[in-house]
Amino acid sequence: MISNVFGADPKLAAIIGLLVVLVYSILGGLWASVTTSALSTLLHTVPSAIILVAALHYAGGVNSVWHSVAAQGNDLLSVARPDAATGFGITLALGLLTATIAGQEFWQVAWALKKKDVSRSFFWAGAWFYPIPICLGLLGLIGLALHVNVNTQLGGDAAAVGPYLISHLGLPTWLIILYVIVILSACYSVIDSAFTATSSVFVVDIIKPLFPNISEKQLFFWAKIPMFFTAIIAAGVVLSGVDFVTIVLTSYAIRTAILIPLILALFWSRTTGWGFVGGTVLAIAIGMPIRSAAGELWGSLSILAISAVVPIIFGSVGNFQFDFERLRKIKDATISSEAQALPAD
Amino acid sequence: MPNIFVSLPTLAAIGVGIVIAFFYLRYMWLVLQRVSKTLDDPDDGKSDGFAHSFIGAIIAVIASSLAIIGYGFAPQFLYVGIALALASPIAVAYTFRRELDD
Numbered sequence: 001m002i003s004n005v006f007g008a009d010p011k012l013a014a015i016i017g018l019l020v021v022l023v024y025s026i027l028g029g030l031w032a033s034v035t036t037s038a039l040s041t042l043l044h045t046v047p048s049a050i051i052l053v054a055a056l057h058y059a060g061g062v063n064s065v066w067h068s069v070a071a072q073g074n075d076l077l078s079v080a081r082p083d084a085a086t087g088f089g090i091t092l093a094l095g096l097l098t099a100t101i102a103g104q105e106f107w108q109v110a111w112a113l114k115k116k117d118v119s120r121s122f123f124w125a126g127a128w129f130y131p132i133p134i135c136l137g138l139l140g141l142i143g144l145a146l147h148v149n150v151n152t153q154l155g156g157d158a159a160a161v162g163p164y165l166i167s168h169l170g171l172p173t174w175l176i177i178l179y180v181i182v183i184l185s186a187c188y189s190v191i192d193s194a195f196t197a198t199s200s201v202f203v204v205d206i207i208k209p210l211f212p213n214i215s216e217k218q219l220f221f222w223a224k225i226p227m228f229f230t231a232i233i234a235a236g237v238v239l240s241g242v243d244f245v246t247i248v249l250t251s252y253a254i255r256t257a258i259l260i261p262l263i264l265a266l267f268w269s270r271t272t273g274w275g276f277v278g279g280t281v282l283a284i285a286i287g288m289p290i291r292s293a294a295g296e297l298w299g300s301l302s303i304l305a306i307s308a309v310v311p312i313i314f315g316s317v318g319n320f321q322f323d324f325e326r327l328r329k330i331k332d333a334t335i336s337s338e339a340q341a342l343p344a345d
Numbered sequence: 346m347p348n349i350f351v352s353l354p355t356l357a358a359i360g361v362g363i364v365i366a367f368f369y370l371r372y373m374w375l376v377l378q379r380v381s382k383t384l385d386d387p388d389d390g391k392s393d394g395f396a397h398s399f400i401g402a403i404i405a406v407i408a409s410s411l412a413i414i415g416y417g418f419a420p421q422f423l424y425v426g427i428a429l430a431l432a433s434p435i436a437v438a439y440t441f442r443r444e445l446d447d
Contacts, residue, residue: 045433
């Protein structure tokens with residue numbers, strides 16, 4: 001986006017963006033992440049609507065855009081094209097489903113909410129997320145109408161169609177800046193959620209079990225460390241030069257491996273740790289090469305099948321039965337020993 | 346019409362957007378203030394009902410699918426996505442308002 005709109009070095013822009021998010025995530029933690037997410041909802045919706053109304057006008061109006069796409073045939077205005085589903089639709093749907101069920105970004109929000117608000121918050125948030133891609137997806141339709149070439153004009157990255165159009169349609173500068181704010185706020189919101197997610201997993205699953213008597217101050221310090229490593233990994237991915245669509249589809253295919261093992265762990269008492277880990281690892285190890293050789297559809301289905309079969313086999317042959325009632329007796333792992341030692345009011 | 350506002354529909358979208366943004370930011374600010382004061386209150390309430398939320402989610406999925414399918418029916422349906430994008434913050438602002446009333 002940065003290279004399309006400003007002509008600046010996209011890698012440098014990504015590093016600066018990462019540093020900005022790193023600083024406010026370290027200073028604000030989950031509170032900063034939740035606050036920016038609430039603000040992002042406004043920034044993703046109202047400006048997007050204004051930008052799209054203007055973009056449609058500059059592209060010749062809705063009639064011109066719609067008829068241009070319709071005239072190209074190939075069912076471009078239909079949602080029933082099988083190549084859309086096999087090319088990216090199934091992988092994207094499975095990845096989004098997994099993110100919501102298995103993503104620590106969502107679990108930490110669920111733990112932060114009051115019990116009475118959890119279900120309605122998630123359903124309400126999910127329901128009102130749809131308008132964002134439905135609205136901004138119109139930029140793809142405008143790109144089709146104007147015959148934007150993915151290979152020659154977008155450098156092979158279909159996700160660049162939005163920034164390309166916004167910077168080439170002749171829109172007023174303030175609308176271009178507004179678009180940059182929309183996209184950056186979306187990026188920042190996702191990145192700060194990832195930072196706080198790695199931080200909470202690191203503290204709860206590694207630091208606290210290793211040092212159960214750690215003080216709250218030390219715990220707070222250790223919570224910041226994984227944010228740096230996450231930022232370094234993210235910077236490495238950006239600097240690799242891989243296009244955005246490939247990154248999204250690859251990461252979504254990988255995360256699909258955890259979907260069924262996690263559902264089994266939550267609802268099937270015979271699921272074992274070995275089955276969970278074995279299913280996830282084997283699904284990635286075998287499924288990703290299949291994906292490379294046979295494409296998105298077969299890759300995603302292979303990952304899904306392997307990740308389901310392995311934990312079921314492990315669970316069926318063993319005698320393990322997990323007692324879900326044990327979970328009710330687990331204390332909050334993030335409460336430090338000092339706080340636990342305080343007498344109740 | 347100054348070129349800076351692009352067109353009349355764009356100007357209308359800006360006007361509606363400013364009104365939505367005003368109420369959204371106002372309720373968001375009030376909710377955040379309230380949350381910061383009640384952050385450490387004990388959570389001894391019961392889990393909320395699942396059924397109504399689930400029905401709402403199904404309706405949202407169907408409505409979103411119809412919105413996308415609608416793009417193929419006629420040019421005017423392209424405005425559905427834009428209308429939904431403006432409806433989304435209204436819905437969230439409404440939940441902020443409800444939170445203040447609870």
